[in-house]
Amino acid sequence: MRLLTANTGSPLRDGAYDQSMWLRRAFYRWMFPAAVVLPLWLLIGWGVTGAGGWAFLWVLFIAIPSVFIGQIVLTLLQRARPSARETRTASWWDVGGFGVWHVLTIAVGCFPQAWFPLLLTGAIAVALALFWLMLWQLWSEARASGAGIRIRTSVADAAAAVRRREPDHDGVYVIQEKPASEV
Numbered sequence: 724m725r726l727l728t729a730n731t732g733s734p735l736r737d738g739a740y741d742q743s744m745w746l747r748r749a750f751y752r753w754m755f756p757a758a759v760v761l762p763l764w765l766l767i768g769w770g771v772t773g774a775g776g777w778a779f780l781w782v783l784f785i786a787i788p789s790v791f792i793g794q795i796v797l798t799l800l801q802r803a804r805p806s807a808r809e810t811r812t813a814s815w816w817d818v819g820g821f822g823v824w825h826v827l828t829i830a831v832g833c834f835p836q837a838w839f840p841l842l843l844t845g846a847i848a849v850a851l852a853l854f855w856l857m858l859w860q861l862w863s864e865a866r867a868s869g870a871g872i873r874i875r876t877s878v879a880d881a882a883a884a885v886r887r888r889e890p891d892h893d894g895v896y897v898i899q900e901k902p903a904s905e906v
Contacts, residue, residue: 747812750821754801754813757821758794761828762787768832778834790828793850797821800857804864816860820853 768774769782801807801817813821827846831839 744812747815747818750813750818751801751807751811754794754798754821757825758791758798761794761825761832762790764829765790765832768834772834774834786831793854797850797853797857800854800861804861805868806864814860816856820849820856824849824853 765782765786769779801813804814807813807817824846827842827849830842831846835842
């Protein structure tokens with residue numbers, strides 16, 4: 724018998740335990756606290772580095788709300804997946820994507836003069852890629868379960884769908900009744 728690990732599809736020997744499962748569970752649990760900790764780090768990083776007044780306004784009105792809302796949306800997309808809810812673990816794609824984004828966000832919070840534009844651009848690009856990754860994973864799992872979204876583009880498409888749902892029969896119905904003695 725071959726066992727599969729939670730939402731990775733990698734086969735294991737009988738009775739073997741995926742030793743890296745703790746990391747995926749830790750990432751799953753870290754997602755909501757990260758929505759508070761990462762924006763707070765941007766504010767603390769500004770205070771420690773003394774980046775200036777304009778940087779403070781950027782942190783206060785752009786960075787903190789963006790990271791907070793982005794993290795919440797990405798976390799909700801992650802938890803919308805049936806495999807993540809069932810196993811309470813992040814997928815390896817989640818671990819890699821969120822790991823890179825969080826490291827870049829922490830690096831942006833250090834406000835390095837020479838690297839700041841590159842780190843900020845990287846953090847934004849990874850956040851957008853992570854958004855599409857979450858949608859792709861959600862769509863893949865929904866499609867695999869047969870619960871896909873069907874969009875009707877015209878009246879003819881809708882009529883064809885209704886015709887397909889009608890049962891195929893030749894007009895003959897057979898009804899079997901139990902005798903009164905068996906009731």
